[in-house]
Amino acid sequence: MARLILLNKPFGVLSQFTDRGTETKRQTLSDFVKVPGVYPAGRLDRDSEGLMLLTDDGRLQSRISDPKFTLGKTYLAQVEGVPDDAALAALRKGVRLKDGLTRPAQTEAIDPPDLWPRDPPIRVRKSVPDSWIRLTIREGKNRQVRRMTAAVGLPTLRLVRWSVGDWTLDGLGLGETREEFVP
Incomplete structure (x- = not known):
């Protein structure tokens, strides 16, 4: 074992x-x-x-x-901005990054999860809203989730890996x- x-x-x-x-x-x-x-x-x-x-x-x-x-890895990402249908569709289709096209991700907008406080806290801008999305990817490019969300106009402020497989x-x-x- x-x-x-x-x-x-x-x-x-x-x-x-x-x-x-x-x-x-x-x-x-x-x-x-x-x-x-x-x-x-x-x-x-x-x-x-x-x-x-x-x-x-x-x-x-x-x-x-x-x-x-292809073991799925699920992340909860607090992003700057509010994801629209086009941004979520792009993540689901796969995003072109400098090192190639990502595999499609399962993605959805979610309510803020009940998580522990982060130390130090994220930076907050009063003029820009933030929101949460859940992404499941099946590959592991360097800083992939952060680069994917940035590519669709939603920079990641906080990233929590919630699961790997089961x-x-x-x-x-x-x-x-x-x-x-x-x-």
């Missing part, structure tokens, strides 16, 4: 176990995951929050993170972990 750790990664945490980047020590996975021998199955940008999966099994790690397995953040508080075993 493979060991799988679900982590609700806070904003600002590196999705690796060590920090070699700066003189100032930044938080890493080692500040939250005390289980030896597990490694991230995929990455989550430092300025993104939410579900990270870590495992001790290389085949499971590949099945989770390799785009050829694994979700349900019942997992910020910075908390849950261990599962996968056959």
